[in-house]
Amino acid sequence: MNENLAAEILDKLKNGELHEYRITKEDFMIFRKVLVAREDFKHYRGIAKHKGEVVYQYMQEARS
Numbered sequence: 376m377n378e379n380l381a382a383e384i385l386d387k388l389k390n391g392e393l394h395e396y397r398i399t400k401e402d403f404m405i406f407r408k409v410l411v412a413r414e415d416f417k418h419y420r421g422i423a424k425h426k427g428e429v430v431y432q433y434m435q436e437a438r439s
Contacts, residue, residue: 376402381409400427
């Protein structure tokens with residue numbers, strides 16, 4: 376994964392093209408770097424799974 380792919384995935388989550396996206400342990404740091412740089416990063420929810428994987432979803436309301 377690279378930063379461009381991460382940004383594309385985040386845009387697809389926001390636009391509703393994807394309901395959720397699973398990130399592997401190996402790709403997590405790149406994905407997170409792009410995510411926290413976004414103005415709307417509080418709209419994304421990460422759900423931790425086994426073996427270091429995280430499932431991300433976009434929420435219409437920002438988390439607090």
